[in-house]
Amino acid sequence: MAKNYYEELGVARTATPDEIKKAYRKLARKYHPDVSKEADAEERMQGINVAYDTLSNEEKKKQYDFELDNPYANTAGFGGQSSGQSGFDGSQFYHSSGNTGGQDFSGFEDLFGRFGGGFGGGRQQEYGQRGSQQRSYKGEDQHASIQVPVNIAYEGSTQTITLQIPTYNAYGEAEVQRKTLQVKIPKGMKEGQQIRLSKQGQAGINGGENGDLYIEIQYQDTDRIRVEGADVYYTVDVTPWEAALGQSIEIDTPAGKVKVNVPQNAKNNQQLRLKDKGIPAKVPGHLYLVINIVYPKANTEQQQKAYQDFSNAFHDFNPRS
Template sequence: MAKNYYEDLGVSRTATPDEIKKAYRKLARKYHPDVSKEADAEAKMQTINVAYDTLSNEEKKKQYDFELDNPYANAGGFGGQAGGHGADGSQFYRQSTGADGQNYSGFEDLFGRFGGGFGGGHQQDFGQRGSRQQRSYKGEDQHASIEVPIEVAYEGSTQSITLQIPTYNAYGEPEVQRKTLQVKIPKGMKEGQQIRLSKQGQAGINGGENGDLYLEIQYQDTQRIRVEGADVFYTVDVTPWEAALGQNIEIDTPAGKVKVTVPKNAKNNQQLRLKDKGIPNKTPGHLYLVINIVYPKAETEKQQKAYQTFADEFSDFNPRS
């Protein structure tokens, strides 16, 4: 077996679609030629793009899994089986002999033979002896994922992005096409929503129109921010006395400056929900402020005494009891 796409992405056969996506995103950050310092970054990026294109598509993955389990399933000499997918997921076409004794081989003959449909289709492909009428086929739709800052969700943006799109050449061999596009991202896009770019997918066959390209929007996770659908989770640092006394604070959030009251005796990781302050989608998400209590260092004698006083006042408190 020439390739194993699961090994290329570092996932198991039982990996979920989410696990496959996370593995791809991790590798893409490491090997993208625009940011990577690895010597073989471009080749690595091509490999993981082709692997992800197969494993992220339910039908392609099902076919690929079948061929992993049955590596010789397509090796039989049936005249009607002029093409298929190799065990490594790549398309291939092999020469075969039809009932009329003629050889059909290669990409052009595969579609020329079956283009007119079954039941007399071969005769429909030839208007006169030696003159073939080739049919056109639309290229496949393709899918890619891009990461953008959370600010784009609230403001929208037009960004220049470079993508490496897995595709197949005329010989059925997988290759990667690199393209740079100007993409307008409207505000209010939920994580996981897609933008359709007309005719930016795989090239058509025999003059057929190109497929479409679908870009899935992902928001960059940071130490403070994570996104789930239209909901935004934002970590807020507070002092022990703000958490204990329930004080008012003003903070900068992805939705802008807001004033909130910290609940009295707030706990670490406690969440405050700001309704409709998440991604401004048609159905707005919520903004969740996640409390993170930060304790100051006792660096001076006076500060150490303050902590000692605090300890004396709460001498009956034992967090380990």
């Protein structure tokens, strides 16, 4: 094979579906052309999409593993060629995203091959064999994943997204369709929930009804914010004296401005739970403030003396004992 998909994603063959998905998301954040500064970002993203599409699909993964173990087996692949040769792999189908709301979208899963047997197989293959009967088929459902800022979970938003989606023409041949859609993201969507866009999936055949398009919502992790289900973890910087004395602070959070009392002698990475201040889902999540103690630099003689006084006051304290 030209490329090893496990190496493309940086996972072992024993990787679980969750590990494969996690590796894909990490690479998508690094190489998606909308955000990446890498010179080969688009090419890498295409390869990552193809690898993930194969390894995230149980049947495709099983077939791929068989071909890895049996490189000289004559297995029928895309376009009737051996799957281990340089036939059609769908890598030219790369999607892009855009919006009108000032938000940055990234991390779309590649949609190619989400049509049962893939290009040249499944329902289209049957159509080619029995097309003369003019039998109608419903189009296959398609799936995509988008990453949006966490504030959308609290406010909701309507966004414009643009996809390049593999489809078939009237002759059953693969081609690319550029599709721009308005997506309403309601307030309170949890990580991993899907939005169903009726009849926006694969086109039907011979007058058949279109399939649906399912868009999975993922929230962008930043240096300060990460989301788990309906819970939000937000890193808060505090001074050493706020942590030691247990002072009250006011902070801007994804849920708005809040006043909290820092626990006396708070430690680094200690968490403060604000009940029901996470994503406002039907069952609200919690907002966890993660303490990050920041020490000021001693640039002046007065500041250096203050640290020396501090050292003298705690002369019997040894953190390495």
